[in-house]
Amino acid sequence: MTAPEGGLAEGRGPLFDESGASPVKELFGKLADGTEIHRWSLENGGTRLRVLSYGGIVQSLEIPDAEGRYANVSLGFDTIEPYVSESPYFGALIGRYGNRIGEGRFTLDGETYALSVNDGGNSLHGGVGGFDKVVWEVEPFERDSDVGLCLTYTSPDGEMGFPGTLAVKVTYTLTSRGDWRIDYEATTDRATVVNLTSHVYWNLAGEGSGSVHHHELEIAAGRYTPVDARLIPTGEPAEVAGTPFDFRRAKPVGADLRHADQQLLYAKGFDHNWVLDKGATAEPEKVAVLRDPGSGRMLMVSTTEPGLQFYSGNFLDGTLVGPSGRTYRQGDALCLETQHFPDSPNKPSFPSTVLRPGQTYRSTTVHSFTC
Numbered sequence: 001m002t003a004p005e006g007g008l009a010e011g012r013g014p015l016f017d018e019s020g021a022s023p024v025k026e027l028f029g030k031l032a033d034g035t036e037i038h039r040w041s042l043e044n045g046g047t048r049l050r051v052l053s054y055g056g057i058v059q060s061l062e063i064p065d066a067e068g069r070y071a072n073v074s075l076g077f078d079t080i081e082p083y084v085s086e087s088p089y090f091g092a093l094i095g096r097y098g099n100r101i102g103e104g105r106f107t108l109d110g111e112t113y114a115l116s117v118n119d120g121g122n123s124l125h126g127g128v129g130g131f132d133k134v135v136w137e138v139e140p141f142e143r144d145s146d147v148g149l150c151l152t153y154t155s156p157d158g159e160m161g162f163p164g165t166l167a168v169k170v171t172y173t174l175t176s177r178g179d180w181r182i183d184y185e186a187t188t189d190r191a192t193v194v195n196l197t198s199h200v201y202w203n204l205a206g207e208g209s210g211s212v213h214h215h216e217l218e219i220a221a222g223r224y225t226p227v228d229a230r231l232i233p234t235g236e237p238a239e240v241a242g243t244p245f246d247f248r249r250a251k252p253v254g255a256d257l258r259h260a261d262q263q264l265l266y267a268k269g270f271d272h273n274w275v276l277d278k279g280a281t282a283e284p285e286k287v288a289v290l291r292d293p294g295s296g297r298m299l300m301v302s303t304t305e306p307g308l309q310f311y312s313g314n315f316l317d318g319t320l321v322g323p324s325g326r327t328y329r330q331g332d333a334l335c336l337e338t339q340h341f342p343d344s345p346n347k348p349s350f351p352s353t354v355l356r357p358g359q360t361y362r363s364t365t366v367h368s369f370t371c
């Protein structure tokens with residue numbers, strides 16, 4: 001990254017407390033029952049991150065352009081209330097299961113589990129009280145030249161219908177290069193399914209600046225998982241070649257968005273899982289690049305996961321107002337959610353999302369920024 005004026009790309013920057021020892025923690029708001037929600041602000045390598053204890057939400061993520069002009073490149077809100085009442089998962093941690101489980105049920109080891117349904121008849125992003133709606137324990141840390149936050153939450157057995165007590169640890173790290181890395185870990189005391197992700201809505205020109213249809217996107221995937229009208233995968237991956245789903249070479253997000261492809265009609269745009277060519281890997285590998293030609297800001301996503309949900313902000317409808325004071329309309333941001341495939345618990349041919357006692361679920365995604 002080109003060092004912005006004032007050398008902010010160096011070191012930890014001003015978002016540390018007076019001793020310089022730990023990220024700034026402040027009261028962000030209170031839930032209806034009086035629970036205090038805190039906001040943590042941290043900075044390293046020129047990237048500024050603000051995180052809420054509610055939902056592990058990334059409330060803002062600021063990066064510079066080549067001239068050192070910062071912009072908050074993730075959609076969100078100024079206050080706690082809209083996060084509780086109407087947020088379409090802005091910036092949130094997602095669990096226990098990212099994306100949809102068809103009909104909100106699955107069978108594991110002969111037992112059928114009925115989940116919280118919140119998307120027609122489906123369970124979406126963990127149900128009505130998913131990990132985006134819980135209060136996380138947050139601990140700041142410093143390691144070598146990295147700074148970060150360790151978020152923990154223990155989901156009780158049966159929460160949202162999922163079996164097993166799930167102990168979850170999510171680590172947000174800002175590296176000295178300004179990368180934002182997420183490490184997820186979970187263990188269970190009964191066989192269960194897990195698929196954790198992060199739901200940042202990206203607009204590299206800055207939240208509230210309008211459509212991202214001119215952003216250029218590249219996804220390293222030759223196949224994707226087509227869906228039915230309920231947005232549940234049919235189970236048969238399809239080739240992207242010759243379809244609007246081919247992002248193997250960078251192209252503007254809006255280039256093929258208006259094709260009358262049945263898949264785009266079902267989802268009102270892109271809202272699909274790409275089958276990453278690399279598959280599941282032990283170390284994060286580069287899978288997607290997003291670039292805003294206007295500002296030159298670029299995001300590179302690397303992950304250990306086998307799938308990527310590219311959601312083109314289809315359901316933003318002009319009714320939500322961001323910190324910029326401007327409304328969010330369809331296509332004003334996009335999500336790149338690293339994940340296992342939607343509805344895997346009901347699709348034996350998909351990579352398994354089953355976690356058993358004694359095993360540790362692990363997943364890592366790294367967001368690198370350049371300009």
Ligand code: BGC
Nearest residue numbers: 088089099271309311315337
């Ligand atoms: C899903 C969309 C959903 C959105 C929630 C995405 O991850 O794929 O279908 O509407 O989250 O805002």
